[in-house]
Amino acid sequence: MQTNTLKWILLTILALIWGSSFILIKKGLVGLSPLQLGSLRIIFSALFLLIIGFKSITQIQSHQWKYIALTSLFGTFIPAFLFAIAQTQISSSVSSILNSLTPLNTLIIGAIAFGLTFKRAQVLGVIIGLIGTLLLIINGAMHHPNQNYWYTILVLIASICYATNVNLLKKYLSDVKPLSITTGNFLVMVVPALIVLFSTDFLVVVKDVEVQHSMIYIMILGIVGTGIANIIFFRLIQMSSPVFATSVTYLIPVVAFFWGLLDHETLTPIQCIGAFIILIGVYLSSKK
Numbered sequence: 001m002q003t004n005t006l007k008w009i010l011l012t013i014l015a016l017i018w019g020s021s022f023i024l025i026k027k028g029l030v031g032l033s034p035l036q037l038g039s040l041r042i043i044f045s046a047l048f049l050l051i052i053g054f055k056s057i058t059q060i061q062s063h064q065w066k067y068i069a070l071t072s073l074f075g076t077f078i079p080a081f082l083f084a085i086a087q088t089q090i091s092s093s094v095s096s097i098l099n100s101l102t103p104l105n106t107l108i109i110g111a112i113a114f115g116l117t118f119k120r121a122q123v124l125g126v127i128i129g130l131i132g133t134l135l136l137i138i139n140g141a142m143h144h145p146n147q148n149y150w151y152t153i154l155v156l157i158a159s160i161c162y163a164t165n166v167n168l169l170k171k172y173l174s175d176v177k178p179l180s181i182t183t184g185n186f187l188v189m190v191v192p193a194l195i196v197l198f199s200t201d202f203l204v205v206v207k208d209v210e211v212q213h214s215m216i217y218i219m220i221l222g223i224v225g226t227g228i229a230n231i232i233f234f235r236l237i238q239m240s241s242p243v244f245a246t247s248v249t250y251l252i253p254v255v256a257f258f259w260g261l262l263d264h265e266t267l268t269p270i271q272c273i274g275a276f277i278i279l280i281g282v283y284l285s286s287k288k
């Protein structure tokens with residue numbers, strides 16, 4: 001299969017997987033706290049990856065482990081908790097739309113920290129994307145007083161973490177196999193995740209049927225939405241570019257919005273316009 005065709009196939013698969021992640025988080029929060037959800041997501045992913053990929057970590061050289069640790073922190077550990085906390089107050093649809101700012105942030109982080117250069121259309125894209133974000137958040141706060149839209153800041157921080165992760169991967173780990181990177185990431189994270197989990201009342205509430213049902217959703221999220229998806233994503237970064245790989249966030253809101261509608265979520269017309277403006281900004285910022 002030609003590389004160009006394969007990268008579009010991988011992009012589509014990622015959009016379907018990650019677009020479904022937000023509704024899984026929402027279902028997981030029915031019985032779990034954000035800290036329990038985030039840590040279980042990491043633990044389920046780690047167990048799966050250590051089973052299938054433990055031997056692959058021998059391919060990681062000693063000097064690369066610091067970048068494995070950094071990418072695990074920015075690419076999964078911090079965002080796993082930020083998204084869980086944010087979705088206690090905002091809808092899965094809004095969360096997915098704000099996540100689409102990742103390519104824009106990839107460009108900004110790349111220019112500031114990794115020496116990438118801006119073009120005029122990309123600068124315009126950054127400005128347009130920020131306008132759309134403000135419109136989405138301000139209008140949402142006005143029309144959904146029962147939701148605390150300050151929590152959208154957590155999604156924006158998670159997006160910046162993802163952008164940092166992508167640039168680190170492309171610059172320092174391009175020669176490492178995706179399975180090795182992913183398994184190494186979760187090997188680093190599993191102990192901190194266990195510490196977070198058992199610092200909560202998990203051992204008390206785990207007997208509840210509602211909690212057990214939520215854990216099934218998070219097991220799917222951890223294995224498919226995090227473990228398998230990260231392997232595909234790292235492969236996509238290596239065979240394309242950071243900005244192309246993060247352009248998966250164009251498609252994620254479409255999938256997430258579909259699930260949101262099935263779960264009776266709604267956006268105001270102005271929020272829909274804001275979401276469209278964000279995607280225009282992301283498109284412009286991604287142009288070469």
